[in-house]
Amino acid sequence: MEVKIKIENLSKKFGTFEVLKSVSLDIYKGEILYVVGKSGSGKSVLLKNITGLLKPDQGKIFIDSVNILEKSEEELIAIRKKMGVLFQMAALFDSMNVFENVAFTLRRFSKFSKNQIKDIVKQKLEMVGMGGMELLFPASLSMGMQKRVGLARAIALEPEIILCDEPTTAVDPLSGAAVDDLIMRLNQELGVTVIIISHDMESAFRTAHRVSMLYQGNFLFTGSVDELKQCEDPVIQQFINGRAEGPIPII
Numbered sequence: 001m002e003v004k005i006k007i008e009n010l011s012k013k014f015g016t017f018e019v020l021k022s023v024s025l026d027i028y029k030g031e032i033l034y035v036v037g038k039s040g041s042g043k044s045v046l047l048k049n050i051t052g053l054l055k056p057d058q059g060k061i062f063i064d065s066v067n068i069l070e071k072s073e074e075e076l077i078a079i080r081k082k083m084g085v086l087f088q089m090a091a092l093f094d095s096m097n098v099f100e101n102v103a104f105t106l107r108r109f110s111k112f113s114k115n116q117i118k119d120i121v122k123q124k125l126e127m128v129g130m131g132g133m134e135l136l137f138p139a140s141l142s143m144g145m146q147k148r149v150g151l152a153r154a155i156a157l158e159p160e161i162i163l164c165d166e167p168t169t170a171v172d173p174l175s176g177a178a179v180d181d182l183i184m185r186l187n188q189e190l191g192v193t194v195i196i197i198s199h200d201m202e203s204a205f206r207t208a209h210r211v212s213m214l215y216q217g218n219f220l221f222t223g224s225v226d227e228l229k230q231c232e233d234p235v236i237q238q239f240i241n242g243r244a245e246g247p248i249p250i251i
Helices: 043-051 073-080 098-109 114-127 143-154 173-190 201-207 225-230 234-241
Strands: 003-014 017-028 032-036 058-063 083-086 161-165 193-198 210-215 218-223
Touching (some): 003 193, 017 193, 017 210, 017 218, 043 161, 043 193, 083 143, 098 114, 098 143, 193 201, 218 225
Parallel strands (some): 032 210
Antiparallel strands (some): 003 058
16 A cells, blocks of 8 residues: 555654654555544644644654655645644634635635635535535534534645544534544545544544554554454553553543
């Protein structure tokens, strides 16, 4: 399989706390990869390093064989255009309606005309089941609907990579399943590589091609959902089954 993102010996420390300890991971083109782990395990730090929002203390990150850590900020902007991000709480602009939120990225990072932007926004909103809701404001939308708009914004520039930060957080189980279904459909229809950081194992079991588990700064496991379920490691079994008893301390 073709490697889309390669992470090599990545380390990140905050003060004396080493969040990531020389981790390595290959992410394949067109796959849905879940990175799971308890809160504070380094999932968000990993995501921010991939997007270039954080700089690691050491290591390399390759996107399409290009080490992004060697690039200038101007060069990084071009690389980031390959990425769409769905933030944890959708991160929509409250003062903008749905249309303006989705158009924001297009206006900032593209040279499309006003009519082209209008057509693209309409198309993307229809793809996520939010067609006809362009004039609504975020305050009038459920969190599930806000995340759909966030996904429309994330795919507005037709990225090759979508990064999702806890996409099913703060939504009910039905809305969470709908978000999962939407992510799978976008993956299939657009051929995008999807990286999801989460602790929602039901979503991971339903959606993921592969799962990587971060624990104490390292990848404890990477493999298919079936391989994860069959893994006998007590840390993994405690986490995926949501048990209070086990080697993972409950803090």
